[in-house]
Amino acid sequence: MKIAFSPCPNDTFVFHAWVHHLxxxxxxxxxxxxxxxxxxxxxxESGTNKHDILKISYAALPWVLDEYALIPCGGALGRGCGPLLLRAGTPSASDPADPAFLSGRTVAVPSERSTAYLLFRLWAAQNVPGGIGKIIVMPFEKIxxxxxxxxxxxxxxIxxxxxxxxxYGLNLITDLGSWWETDTGLPIPLGAIIAHRSLQLDQIATWTRASVEYAWAHPEASRDYVMxxxxxxxxxVAKAHIELxxxxxxxxxxxxxxAAVAALLGRAADEGLVPEIDLAKLR
Structure with missing residues (x-):
């Protein structure tokens, strides 16, 4: 079975047991x-050589829900774990957190199909007079x-x-996760596990949940794989990443x-950031 996920500690921690035949x-x-x-x-992507299971951003779900189903475990969703918007400190910046600073400016983002990007755009629509100037996509480690x-x-x-x-000598403009939680009362939907609809979805959920539970029961077993x-x-840092x-x-x-996924994708569709979805396809 073909699976794709990131090398980040939370993903390798979650899937360690399944990957290692446990x-x-x-x-x-x-x-x-x-x-x-x-x-x-x-x-x-279209084509026949596709992955059976993938970890993607919840923001990318509207483009794939016809072919892939959301698996209700294994992903990243929570509180106090949202993306941050940062700027460099300068002598003239008496208030680095003033969102008006961003009006007409250039902002680097890790993806335009990410929850981080949707949260940023929804926040900016409320808080940045005149709007952002230019968006540049670059790998997150280079931002x-x-x-x-x-x-x-x-x-x-992220x-x-x-x-x-x-x-890096950077200052926080806003914690977009905190903004989202205050604005909606809901957790932040970050990364989703999806599986091709032709598969036995209940069974995949069972195996994924078992891998999560094994990771919690044997936290040291995955250490070498994660690192x-x-x-x-x-x-x-890896340990803090996993705990979060x-x-x-x-x-x-x-x-x-x-509810958090429906709220994020509904608001984003209203702003024209993602296609509208049939919420029934989330379950």
């Missing part, structure tokens, strides 16, 4: 490791250096950047999770 009855996995911006487009070096005016960051941005894919990340993004929603999306 889930009874689960088929062997042929794994492709790729940034979520890549898996988003893999899922939407903070680009902001620090003045190549862009601000950057939208993943472990939550823990490391002060070391081998962690892109030279410090072990303490692997949570009860990873085992069961639940009603709050489904």
């Amino acid at each position: 889930i009874p009855g689960a088929p062997r996995l042929d794994v492709s490791y790729a940034d979520i911006n890549i898996t988003n487009y893999w899922a939407a 903070m250096p680009a902001v620090r070096d003045g190549k862009v005016d601000a950057g939208l960051v 993943h472990e950047a939550r823990f490391t941005y002060p070391s 081998s894919h962690a892109q030279e990340m410090e072990e303490a 993004y692997v949570n009860p929603f990873t085992a069961n999306l639940g009603e709050d999770g489904y």
